[in-house]
Amino acid sequence: MTIGQAAIGRIFREEYGRSLATLIGVFDDIDVAEDAVQEAFAVALIKWPAEGLPPNPGGWITVTARNRAIDRLRRQTRERRLLGDVTILVPDREPEEQDPVPDDRLKLIFTCCHPALSAEAQVALTLRLLGGLSTDEVARSFLVAELAMAQRLVRAKRKIKAASIPYRIPADHELPGRLPPVLAVIYLIYTTGLSGPEERGLCAEAIRLARLLTALMPSAAEVAGLLALLLLIESRRAARTRPDGSLILLGDQDRLQWDRSLIAEGQAIVRRCLLHDRPGLYQLQAAINAVHADAPTAAHTDWPQIIALYDHLYALAPTPVVALNRAIAIAEVHGPAIALALIDQLDLDHYYPFHAARADLLRRLDRHREAATAYQRAADLAPDGPERDFLTRGGR
Template identity: 50%
Template sequence: MTPERDLIAEIYADGWSRIVAIMIRLTRDWSLAEECTQDAFARALHTWPTSGVPDQPLAWLTTTARRRAIDRMRRAATEAAKLKEVAAAVEPQPPPYVRDSQIPDERLELMFTCCHPSLNLDAQVALTLRSLAGMSTAEIARAFLVPERTMGQRLFRAKQKVAHAGIPFRVPPAHLLPERLPAVLHVLYLLFNAGYGDPQKTRLCAEAIRLARVLTAAMPDEPEALGVLALMLLHDARQTTRVDAAGALVLLADQDRTQWNAAQIAEGAALCERALRRRRAGPMQLQAAIAACHATAPTAADTDWAQIAGLYAHLASLHPGPVVELNRAVAVSMADGPEAALPLIEAVAASGRLDDYHLLHATRADLLRRTGRAAEAADSYRAALRLAPTEAERSFLRGRLADLPPQS
C-alpha cells in the first residue's frame, strides 16, 4: 500500500463515525449519510496519491461528504422551501461540533443517540455498528449469527423507520440514558468481539475497552457497565495466547497462563466483584463472572466447572438464547461428563437457530468424540469445517478430524 492509502485506512478507522454523524445531522437520512461518507473516502483514494494529502485530511473528507450530500439533496428537492434550506446549509467547512450532553466522549455520545427506544434492540445495535463503527453488513450478520441478506433487510427497515417516523438524531437527556444502556453495552461488546482474535482488527478491542472506561466513569452506579468493562478486560488479558507462533488455534486449557496479562485480570476480577456486590446481576456481569472463573484459576485443572455451569444456568434465565445454552452444555460436559451434556446440545441443534454456527457443530463433534462415537463426530467436524470463518479454526478442526480413530 502507498503511504496515502495507509493514512486513509487509519483515518477511516478513527474518523468514519464522526463524518457519518455530521452527515446524519445534515441529511436526516442514514443511508445517504453513509453513502456520501463512503464517496468521500473513495475520492480521497483516487486523488490523494497524485495531488497529495491535504493539510487537514479529516476536514477535507467531511467537506467532500457534505458537498456530495448537499448536491444529492438539491437534485432530489422539489419544493422551493427545500431548495432554500439546502442552499442555506452550504458552508466551506462544517460548524464545530458542540457537545451539549453529560457524556464526555463523542463516539459514546453518538452510540446513545443511535440507540433510540423506538427501534427494537437488535435494530439499535445493528444500526449503530453499521453507521458508527463502520462494520460491513456481512460482519454484523456474523455477529448476530444470521445470513447477510437478513441483516441487510433489518438495516434497511431500521433506516426506513428512522426516516418515516422522524426519529430525532440528538443525544437524550441524562435521565433517559439508562433505558438506552443495554443497547450501548451490546454495541460495545460486539465491537470488542469484532476485533478479538483478528490481528488486523485489535484496534477495535482497544477502542471498545476505552469507551467502556469512559462509560463507567460517566455512569459509575450502573453495574452492567462495570460488567462489560470487566468482561472485555478478562478476555483481552489472554488474547495473545489464543494462537501460537504458526497461527494455529490454542485451546483455553492449553494456553500459557504465565503469558496472560495479570494486571488486566486483577482489574477485571475486581470490577466484576464490585458490580456483583450491588446485587443487580445482569447478563454482562454474569459473563464477566464466568470469564473470571477461567482467568483466575491457577491451572486448567483448577477451573471450577460446576460454578461456571451454574452461572450459565443463571444467565440463561435472564437472557435466554441458543448460544448461552451451547456454552452451558460445554460447562456441563466438563463438570459432569459429555453424556450429561449431549442432550443439551441436541436440544440446541433441534431448534435450528444455530445451523450455520460452526461452534455448535464443533462442540457436538467434541462431545461425540469423547463418548467414542467417532463416525458421528467426524460428520459434525466436517460440518464445522465448512462453516469455520478463519483459517486458524479450520486448521484446528482438520487436525481434530484427522486424529479420530479409523471408522469401521
C-alpha cells in the same frame, strides 16, 4: 506536521462515526451526511499532506463536511426548505472547529440497532455508519458481493426513512428493551471477527464500539460488562491458535501468551460492575472469563466459582446454550458422566458446540466410537475455520 495517507485512514476510522452522527443530527438525512463526510475526507487527503494535520482533525472534518453539505443543498432548489432549516443552525460565517456532541453517536447507535431492522441490517449499518468500514469491507465480513451489500444498506436506510425511525436516544423507560439489541450487535461483530485471521479487524472494531458506548453510557453496568467480556476474550487471542492456524483449547493454551494488560483492564471493569450489584448477562459472562484469567494453569481454575456464576446466569437467561456451558463446567467438578446426562437433555441438535461438548465428554468416558460420531456431527455443522478443522480431526 505533515501526515501520510495511512495516518489519514486511521483518523477516518476513528472520526467517521462521530462526524457522521453530528451531521445526521443537523440534516436529518443519512445519505446527505454520508456524502458530505466522504467529501471532507477526500479534501483532507489533498490538504493535510501538504499543509499538515489541523489541531482538531475531527472538528475540521465535521466543519468541512457541514459546509460541503450546505453548498450542495444550496445548489439543489428542491432542497431549499431543508436548507432553510439548517441555515438557522449553521451561520454563513466560517464556524470554529469544535468537538461534536457525543450524544449524536449514541443516537446513531440506537438508530442502527432499531428493532424494526433485521439483525443483519443492524450489524451492517453499525459497521458502515459508526465503524467507518467501506461497503466492500462490510460485504467481506458477510461473505457477500459488494453490490449485494450496497443494495442491503440502501434498503436499510430507506426503511429508516419510510418507517420514520427516530434519530434519538430512547427514553429511560424504553432503554431496558432497546439496549440489548445494541449490545448483541456489538458482540456479534466481535464473534464474527473470531472466525478467521482475515476478520480480526472486526474484533478491534467491536471493542472500539464497546469502548465508545461505555464512554457514552458510563452508568450502564451491562455496557461495561460487554466491554470487559470482549477484552478478556481478546486477551487470549495469541494463544488460541498454533502457527499453522490450528485451534488450541482453553485448557491447553500457553497462558504466558495471554495479554495481561487486557486482563487487568477487563478484571478492573468487572470489579466496578460488582459495585452496582445489578448483575446482567454480559457482566456474568465477563466474571466467568475473569475467573479463568485468574488461574495460572488450567488445573488451578476455580470451577466451583464458575459453576456458581453459571447458576446466576441461568437464573437470568434459562436458555439451552447457558445450560450447555454450565454442564461443561460441572464436568470439571463432578465428572463427565453427570455432565453428559445434563447435556443429553438439551434440544440443541443443530448447534455445533453441543455436539463438540458431547464428543469431548464421550471421549473422556472412553466411549470412543460415539465420540467419533459426535465429532463428525459437530464438524458438519461448524463454519469453515480452525474450529471445524479441529473437530474434523476428532478433537486433536
